[in-house]
Amino acid sequence: MQLERLIAALAPTDVVGDGALEIRELAYDAREVPRDSLFFCVPGAKADGHDFAAEALERGAAALVVERRLDLDAPQLVVPSVRAAMPRAAVEFFEDPTARLPVAAITGTNGKTTTAYLLWAILTAAGEQPGLLTNVERRVGSEVREVGLNTPESIDLQRLFSEMLEQGNRGCVMEATSMASAKGRLEGTRFAVLVFTNLTQDHLDFHGTMEEYFESKRRLFAQAGHTVVNVGDEYGARLAAELPDAMTFRPDDALPGVELKLAGRFNAENALAAAAAARALGIGEAAIKQGIEAVHRVPGRFERVDEGQLFTVLVDYAHTPGALETVLEAARELGPGGRLICVFGAGGDRDRAKRPLMGRVVAELADISLVTSDNPRSEDPAAIAAEVVDGLDLEVELDRRRAIERALDSAQAGDVVVIAGKGHEQGQEAGGRKVPFDDREVAREALRRLAAPT
Structure with missing residues (x-):
């Protein structure tokens, strides 16, 4: 050019x-x-x-x-x-690729990744051959790629859209983050449909206030053809009032005849969002049913780790007060007669205001809690943990591997153990280094040791 x-x-x-x-x-x-x-x-x-x-x-x-x-x-x-x-x-x-590639985007604090996977599966069932951009993986044509930034820089993003067209994708499902919106990475991207899931406290270290956080989401809707909004959420209700043509849903709506394979009430909400987005794109009910029922797991999202133990182990990406509340309430429903055990921490160099709120949520909802290191990055892990504990009766074990092992050692038949914060991540960032660490693999190793004959 x-x-x-x-x-x-x-x-x-x-x-x-x-x-x-x-x-x-x-x-x-x-x-x-x-x-x-x-x-x-x-x-x-x-x-x-x-x-x-x-x-x-x-x-x-x-x-x-x-x-x-x-x-x-x-x-x-x-x-x-x-x-x-x-x-x-x-x-x-890149010659305005999203003028030729219909993009379905999901924005909100929680549920973006799972909703994206569900919608991708629906579009696949409909024969649309969509690409996928999430914070877990990227799919371009038949190629699966690793993820850098959750939402790529604008140059990389438009290049990815162009490559999808070259590789035969006829659409794309993506997560649209508030950070990407605020930094202009999504400018010029046309959204065939844009979904709003919810808004709870996160990223206030960057946005400053919840209103600024909301505004970073809200401004994206000027770029959307169709819009889907969860009006069961306070901010979603505000947004829908400004979008008279929005397709709306509530968390207690139904999907008749669809068998959701993902556990947790919140995943029913994600399925409703995906189904509404699919309808906005003209996808039929048969493909919606087939796509939703094809998704048995989403990496690091309420993901079970099963080595034959008599208790439930779940790994989840929950790293905000709202997400922890949602996940722990859903986990309690899986083991109503047992104890709820939670291993969690807060990331370093991120929103400090949410740390004590996270501690309060876990202290209220879990029977046994272990505060540990998440991704401390440049901060002192002990200082982060102290801000999470904030005077509450929470035990601290800074070694994340040891915290997971201790939680599993203490679990009994019928209990539910939630390992929260890192989800699909395969590394831990501390002191300028990123070392291999996967909560799921650490849990599997610990469970196998527990099951081994002594």
């Missing part, structure tokens, strides 16, 4: 150099710059892309997008905001 086309799309305030050159790729990471690419000098909290412009040119960048002129011998497009320019350039460069 000629740089001149991108200049027209971005309308820069100043252009340095000649626009008559070929651009073969877009890039924003100086460590990964294909030859003849347009490099975006993105200012960040920890590093400024302008400082890496020379390196990007050395690696093969043909031109730069900047917020100020740099003393470099290269074409430069000066714009007010490089981050805001990225999605506009990406949509132009």
Whole structure:
């Protein structure tokens, strides 16, 4: 693509150099710059892309997008905001892929991943061959890829949409996060249908207030053709009042004739959301039934770990007060005569205000609780745990492996053990390192040891 086309799309305030050159790729990471690419000098909290412009040119960048002129011998497009320019350039460069690829997106605090899997299964049953973008995995054509950011940067996202079209996908199901919305990664993406699941406290370290958090979700609906809203949620009811054409549902609605294979009342809510989104896309009831009934598990979402033990073990991604409440209440229903045991922690470098709230939820709903390390990142695990405990009668075991082992050692027939916080994750982030750690595998190993003859 000629740089001149991108200049027209971005309308820069100043252009340095000649626009008559070929651009073969877009890039924003100086460590990964294909030859003849347009490099975006993105200012960040920890590093400024302008400082890496020379390196990007050395690696093969043909031109730069900047917020100020740099003393470099290269074409430069000066714009007010490089981050805001990225999605506009990406949509132009990849020829507006979501104009040809119907995208079904799910936004909300809880339920995004499971709803996405259910909707993906429904569309698959309908023969739509959809792609999938979740925080568990990405599916492009027949290829399954690992996940980086929950919602990719705008350039990567538009590239993925373009690749889906090339690989024969006829649609895409994705999670749309508040962080991606606030950072503009979803600008230019057309949503054939957008689903709102719920809103509970999370990410206030980034958004500041619940209203700002809500606004980051709300603004996405201007990009949607069809909308689906859970009006059983306080914020969903507010949103639906602004969207007169929205398709709505409530948690106590029914799906007649559909046998949900996923445990937990909240998964019935997720199924209702997926079914409503499918109907908005014109999918028939037979495919809705077939798709929902085909989903037996979602990785790290109320996922059972079964080694033949006489008690139930569940691994779940719940890492907010609202999600913990939902999961623990559902877990209690699975073992009404037994005890409810919970292993949980709070992530480091994330919303601190939710930590004591998480502790209170678990203290109220679980019979036995172990506060442990989640992903402490740069923080002191003991300090995080202290904020979670906040004066409550909660036991602390900072070694997550040992906490899981202790919980399973103490479990008796009929009990339910919930290992919360990390779900599908296969690593633990601490002190600048990420070490292999999978709650499900740790639980399996511990259960096998318990079952081994002594």
